[in-house]
Amino acid sequence: MWSANSFQRKVIEYYRQHGRKHLPWQGTKDPYRIWLSEIMLQQTQVATVIPYYEAFLERFPTIVDLAEASSDEVMHLWSGLGYYSRARNLHKAAKTVAEEYAGTFPQDPEEIEALPGIGLSTAGAIAAFAFDKPTAILDGNVKRVLARCYGIEGWAGKSAVLKALWAKAEENTPVKDTAQYNQAMMDLGAVICTRTKPKCDKCPLAKECFALKQGMISELPGKKPKKARPKRSVYWLVCIEDNQVLLHKRPPSGIWGGLWCFPEIEQSEPIPEHSQKLSSFVHKFSHYDLEVQPLLVKKLSKTGIMEPNETERFALAFLNKKTQAKTAQIGLPTPVSKLLASLQ
DNA sequence: TATACGTGGGC
């Protein structure tokens, strides 16, 4: 097995020759742009992120622009990207940077990690990429490369496994050229050491890779134990009056927090009178299935479900023109957008 | 430590 120094050189040399260097967030030292990319890329693939990243920066070019925005507009620009707590935390952190750091992003890794939505790995990435700090990262790409290369078995959700992976990450991360090394490891994991069908013939670490030598590519890294996925069944009340449709802003925590949805009731409740069933569908989350039965209702107040006085929790989104439904500056979950589009 | 939290791609 190589020394840490030899490992670093091979990984960096691979990146110098073959790595991706022109992704939209590369080639900048702007901590805001690096931070935004790292948050959007959490559990999300590069190709999905790119258009969101461009649009977000177009509207919010600086941290202060973001800090001064309404939450509805921030959520609007995150709509469809998923894991919406990322956007809520991003907005909250931008306000913190604007108010407590005078709009200048902190350089200390510990201060970076103290911002909401930034964990140890993301803090390490930002500190290394923006400020050339010697901080290690351990995202999914790095975990996969290290688990295979060193034969670290077990699921990274287990603390002992995570600890072993972090130990290797720290051990191999150079104090000099940390940013280049971190970028190279991410690239190696994303392009070469992929989950299925890795391109071992092009891997700079193939010669000493434990998984390759032992025929354990498909066993490493260890898989998360699977659990049953429950199903929840709800009605969505589609109430259209004067070419306007009633939407409800969800509370800030929980699924689709801060986004606007059709008023929702459990299917264990009786169907409101004079309601008409539209086409039902199943929306699959990673942790449960949501069976949605949209109901066209005349007047929401006549359903007896909702009190009309709760005006602060409700608002109207216009549907009378396609452009208005599309450009309303509010956050809409993907299935809500799709159902709205189908009503036009 | 286990669970909540979105969406779309790959096979």
Next chain:
DNA sequence: TGCCCAAGTAT
């Protein structure tokens, strides 16, 4: 088709 999971964090 259904399942796994992708640049994770918060609780």
